[in-house]
Amino acid sequence: MAGYLIDPSRAPVAFGRQAVPQLFEELQQPEADGRLRALASLCDLMHDPERLYQTVNGGFLEQLKVLFEDEHSSVRAKTCELLYLMTAHSIGRQALLSSSLLPPLSQLMDDSSSSCRRNVHRVLNRLTLLPAGAEALLTLVPKLMLKLREEEDEEEEEEEVQVLLLSTLSSCSRLDALPALASDGVSLLGHRLSHRSSNIRREAAAVIMALSVCEDGKLQVCEESLLPVLVDLLHDEDIEVQANAAGVIMYTVIITTGKQQCLDLDIIPVLLKLVSKNKDEEEEEKERKSRKSRKALVMYSLRALTALAEAPDGRRLLLEQLPLLLRRSEAAEEDQDIRRDAQTAVRVITWTP
DSSP: OOOOOOOTTSOOOOSGGGHHHHHHHHTTSSOHHHHHHHHHHHHHHTTSHHHHHHHHHTTOGGGGGGGGGOSSHHHHHHHHHHHHHHTTSHHHHHHHHHSSOHHHHHHGGGOSOHHHHHHHHHHHHHHTTSHHHHHHGGGGHHHHHHHHHHHHHHOOSOHHHHHHHHHHHHHHHHHOSHHHHHTTHHHHHHGGGGOSOHHHHHHHHHHHHHHTTSHHHHHHHHHTTOHHHHHHHTTOSSHHHHHHHHHHHHHHTTSHHHHHHHHHTTOHHHHHHHHTOOHHHHHTOOSHHHHHHHHHHHHHHHHHHHHHTTSHHHHHHHHHTHHHHHHHHHOTTSOHHHHHHHHHHHHHHHOOO
16 A cells, blocks of 8 residues: 655644644644644645634734744744745734734844844735834834844845845835934935845835935935935936936935035936937836836936926026927827826926016
8 A cells, every 4th residue: 555655844734624723733842843844834834815814813823922932043934934924915914913923023133043034024024015014113113224234234134134124114114204214214225225236226225215205314315425326326227226216316306405416416417318218118118017117217207307497507407408308298198197297397397487
């Protein structure tokens, strides 16, 4: 008689609705290997929405708290991986936010295991997909900024962790910029704008864009001399980096200091080049993500030009290039959002008191 093929890295799973209770019971066994096998099987089950729902609604989530302090780093890392799989679904994210697990989970950002730290950042980042998640993590922003500072000093963390950390900060800062600004956020993030990784440049610019919405953020961007770096990023090979840099500039040129610094950097020809890309070139960008980023880049550039037109020197330069903006504002085939922003720019440029 043929024998059963058993995966030694996973615990045997009971039939039907007994599977989840049985595996959570096995998490209490003294041997680390046994706990790991139970966790591995639970991770497999979390791909099934029915098992996830049973875990969330059966009161099992709180039992994971003790595993955050497990003496074996592999158990801690696997526990965080289980939470990461659970938070792939909205019900899992909501359950974690409603539990008492968030404070002890956040402490694992300092764990000795790189796998554990990576999984923690994956979980936190997924929580920000919910507005309630971003709000819940606002209290963690100072700690996240501290981790960013530590990474700046040590450069130990892998790229994925840095990208996740920055993405989480971006989501939180779009909700409330003050915690990051109070933690010297603009200065710390400014150093990431020149990072060799385009993913890190993109996310750093996204956070600074969120911080530059409020006046204090705009001022800090100017005071930290970030505008020359941001203007350089308008030439970046990654269109998302370009779009986020244009977004920061769009917000910063609202204030007089930002206008003047950008005019001194001769930014108007750069922005005009970005908005003058013809339709054929746009259609070459096949991927949806690229098209979305391209649209954002053009809109942010048009809005920046509109703000710069409020300065006499900016208006004079833009009057010379008015035909270009008129073409974008009048083209029937143009995206309606871009056409509207172009029309606004033309009105401001041609306005007479």
